[in-house]
Amino acid sequence: MKEKILNAIAKNSKISKEDLAIMLGYDEIRIEQEIKEMEEEGIICGYPTLINWDNVNCEKVTALIEVKVTPQRGQGFEKIAERIYKFDEVETVYLMSGGFDLTVMIVGKNMQEISNFVWNKLAPLESVTSTATYFVLKKYKEHGLALVNGVSEDERMLITP
Amino acid sequence: MRNPLSKTIEEIKPSGIRKFFDIVSEMKDAISLGVGEPDFDTPWHIREEGIYSLEKGRTFYTSNAGLKELKIEICRYLKRRFDLEYNYEDETLVTVGGSEAIDAAMRVMIDPGDEVLIPEPCYVSYLPCVQLAYGVPVGIPLQEKNQFKLTKQEVLDNITEKTKILVLPFPNNPTGAVMTKEDLQEIAEVCVEKDIFVLSDEIYAELTYGQRHTSIASLPGMRERTIVINGFSKSYAMTGWRLGYATGPSEIIKQMIKVHQFAIMCAPTTSQYAAIEALRNGDADVERMSTAYDQRRRFLVESFKRMGLECFEPFGAFYVFPSIQKFGMSSEEFATRLLQEQKVAVVPGTAFGDSGEGFLRISYAYSIDNLKIALVRIEEFIKTLEK
Numbered sequence: 272m273k274e275k276i277l278n279a280i281a282k283n284s285k286i287s288k289e290d291l292a293i294m295l296g297y298d299e300i301r302i303e304q305e306i307k308e309m310e311e312e313g314i315i316c317g318y319p320t321l322i323n324w325d326n327v328n329c330e331k332v333t334a335l336i337e338v339k340v341t342p343q344r345g346q347g348f349e350k351i352a353e354r355i356y357k358f359d360e361v362e363t364v365y366l367m368s369g370g371f372d373l374t375v376m377i378v379g380k381n382m383q384e385i386s387n388f389v390w391n392k393l394a395p396l397e398s399v400t401s402t403a404t405y406f407v408l409k410k411y412k413e414h415g416l417a418l419v420n421g422v423s424e425d426e427r428m429l430i431t432p
Numbered sequence: 433m434r435n436p437l438s439k440t441i442e443e444i445k446p447s448g449i450r451k452f453f454d455i456v457s458e459m460k461d462a463i464s465l466g467v468g469e470p471d472f473d474t475p476w477h478i479r480e481e482g483i484y485s486l487e488k489g490r491t492f493y494t495s496n497a498g499l500k501e502l503k504i505e506i507c508r509y510l511k512r513r514f515d516l517e518y519n520y521e522d523e524t525l526v527t528v529g530g531s532e533a534i535d536a537a538m539r540v541m542i543d544p545g546d547e548v549l550i551p552e553p554c555y556v557s558y559l560p561c562v563q564l565a566y567g568v569p570v571g572i573p574l575q576e577k578n579q580f581k582l583t584k585q586e587v588l589d590n591i592t593e594k595t596k597i598l599v600l601p602f603p604n605n606p607t608g609a610v611m612t613k614e615d616l617q618e619i620a621e622v623c624v625e626k627d628i629f630v631l632s633d634e635i636y637a638e639l640t641y642g643q644r645h646t647s648i649a650s651l652p653g654m655r656e657r658t659i660v661i662n663g664f665s666k667s668y669a670m671t672g673w674r675l676g677y678a679t680g681p682s683e684i685i686k687q688m689i690k691v692h693q694f695a696i697m698c699a700p701t702t703s704q705y706a707a708i709e710a711l712r713n714g715d716a717d718v719e720r721m722s723t724a725y726d727q728r729r730r731f732l733v734e735s736f737k738r739m740g741l742e743c744f745e746p747f748g749a750f751y752v753f754p755s756i757q758k759f760g761m762s763s764e765e766f767a768t769r770l771l772q773e774q775k776v777a778v779v780p781g782t783a784f785g786d787s788g789e790g791f792l793r794i795s796y797a798y799s800i801d802n803l804k805i806a807l808v809r810i811e812e813f814i815k816t817l818e819k
Contacts, residue, residue: 279727290800293734294727429777430453430466432556432605 272297273314276305282415284318323418325410331378333362333407334385338373341398348372351398360388371403382406444560448783452767456777463806464777468605470669470750471797472724475717478668478710485705492701496693498526498677499704505711506677514637514647516660522682525689526699526707530635530663530676532692535561537631537659537678538597540687542567546596551582552785553753554601555633559785568594573787576755579744580609584618591622597629600648603636606784606793607753608729608746613646624653631659635676636749638667638718641726643747649680656681659688664703666749667718668710673703725750728796728803735803739811740818750797753781757790759817767792773816774809 275295280286288306292299309315324331340351348366355375356364363376375393379385385404394402410418456462473479497503503520510516518524527533534557542548544566550558552571562569572590574580587598600619602611611619623630630648637645649658663676678688692698710717732752736743743754756766763780770776779795781788796803 278723286800290731293731294800296730425471427467427469427471428453429456429462429464430449430779431468432447432449432783 272301273305273309276302277309277314321414321416321418323410325418326420330380332381332385333376333378333410334389335405335407336375336377336389336393337371337403337405338375338393338399339401340372340396341400342372343398351396354396355393358388358392360384371401440563440566444563447556449556449779452764452777452779452783455768456771459771459775459777462771462775462777463802463809465794465796465798465803465806466777466779467795467797469671469797470666470721471799472669472721474668474670474673474706475710475714477713478670478706478717481709482673482702482706485702490701490705494698494701494704496698497524497689498699499701499708502526502704502708502711505708506679509711510660510662510679514634514645515650516647516655516679518679519682523679523685525678525685525692526704527663527676527678527692528696528699529665529674530633530661531557532696533659533661533663533676533678533688534558534631534633535564536688536691536695537661537680537684538562538565538567539691540684541565541597541629541631541659543596545594547592547594549587549590549595549598549628551586551599551601551604553580553604553606553781553788553791554599554784555605556784558599558601558631558633567596570595571785571787573785574607574609576744576791580604580607580753581611581615582619584622587619587622591626591628595626595628597631598623600630600632602632602634603640603645603748605636605749606751606779606781606788607791608749608751610640610643610645610746610748611648612643613651616646616648616651620648620651620654623657627657629657629659630654631661633661635661635663636666637662639722639725639750640748641722641729645748659684664707664710667721668707668714669717669721670703670706670710673700673706675699675703675707725796728798728800731800731803732794732796732807735807735811739807739814741810741814750795752794752796753791754794755791759814763789763792770810770813774813776806776809776813 288299288302292302342348343350352364360377362378365374367374389402389404503524506524507518507520538561542565547568547570548562549570549572551574559569570590572586632648634647649655649660659678659680661678664670733745736754741754743752746752763782767778767780779793781791
């Protein structure tokens with residue numbers, strides 16, 4: 272049941288509990304309980320909105336930073352990852368396999384702001400050994416949804432057998 | 433000048449759906465719940481395979497019965513999903529949609545005057561295909577009280593010495609009815625006893641809710657007397673690719689290949705390559721889409737119940753078939769007024785046979801958001817009727 276709810280709300284968190292109950296065939300109170308439980312258990316961690324900022328008249332720059340770090344004795348990567356993700360500018364942090372350790376994505380008003388963050392906050396951290404910063408030029412798809420303009424038209428004929 | 437037309441074609445009525453289509457298409461801002469095809473785009477990996485086949489220059493005819501790899505995948509698929517065993521070499525034919533397979537099967541099995549039992553309401557093409565093959569269509573009006581299933585008694589009541597074929601269109605368009613294994617067993621017994629062949633149109637086989645589809649060909653004694661028709665249109669959202677198939681005893685399929693070879697040559701090559709990908713890697717897409725249909729189905733049935741539109745619960749395809757008998761008007765009148773007054777297009781049940789009178793076909797191949805808008809309007813319309 273939990274999985275069914277999650278699949279239904281994964282791409283549309285706006286859906287009402289009433290509709291969810293009908294669509295999945297459970298009663299509304301149960302749906303509400305399950306969702307509450309999942310929020311408490313840290314399964315559902317938030318309900319953000321997917322925004323295409325390119326279409327809004329305000330400047331935002333996103334950068335992806337490859338970070339190499341020295342893991343700390345007894346704490347592995349957890350401590351350093353936490354020190355990084357706690358910064359408000361940081362949107363995403365992943366621990367990676369391969370040539371570097373952490374992927375850090377940050378959002379700033381402009382390039383200046385991002386380079387300030389890298390130079391003044393990220394790079395000087397003791398266990399960070401190197402950083403490589405890449406600026407995002409355009410976002411095409413996020414969270415499984417294409418960031419396209421407008422709604423696509425229904426091109427089917429109105430009545431078919 | 434002589435009449436250029438044959439008596440056969442003049443006897444065939446134009447599709448009832450066509451007439452309604454003409455009315456609807458003149459209305460600019462109508463919301464339609466009238467389509468018989470998925471709202472999903474064909475999954476990208478399948479489209480991409482079609483594109484790749486074009487890039488590779490695979491733009492030639494294939495062998496008449498279809499690409500060998502595709503036929504092999506079809507047989508594997510039927511085994512995997514419905515426990516049907518067919519040989520790809522002479523028991524499988526790839527066609528231009530399920531429709532071509534229906535036509536070809538009728539042509540190779542019917543002698544002039546043979547009777548074909550057609551449960552109604554049903555998809556629009558069985559009857560004219562029988563007529564074009566000089567057969568005699570015999571409609572069996574299905575009952576709402578049986579949830580529009582076909583019963584053994586109904587078959588027995590309509591069998592004559594001339595009965596040769598029974599069309600079995602389940603999961604059903606337009607009613608959404610399904611036949612369980614137990615329901616089919618009864619029908620199978622009659623067919624074996626009375627020596628009747630079955631044309632089982634299973635194009636909606638992947639779209640059943642809360643139960644798996646059973647093919648009548650998987651029941652004892654039925655494989656040798658059944659042509660199974662299926663295709664890619666509904667399960668993989670591939671209507672425009674025009675690709676279906678028929679499987680059955682080689683004796684029949686071999687002759688169908690003959691019709692297909694002379695009339696069609698082969699099914700579209702691009703579509704055949706895309707279909708191989710669909711069968712190899714498309715199970716998850718089928719699952720995803722049928723889950724979405726099921727949610728919309730519950731949503732519609734629940735909403736109709738709430739607004740007092742009587743509706744039996746359908747367990748297949750993507751249609752609900754509510755009754756409008758209590759409003760004291762014909763299906764066509766109801767549908768026309770609903771269109772004019774609230775700009776919602778639905779299809780009158782009569783487009784699928786006379787026994788569809790008193791019902792509407794409402795499709796849920798639409799997003800929940802679209803369904804919501806349409807439902808508000810339908811409810812508004814019903815309120816004005818009840819005043």
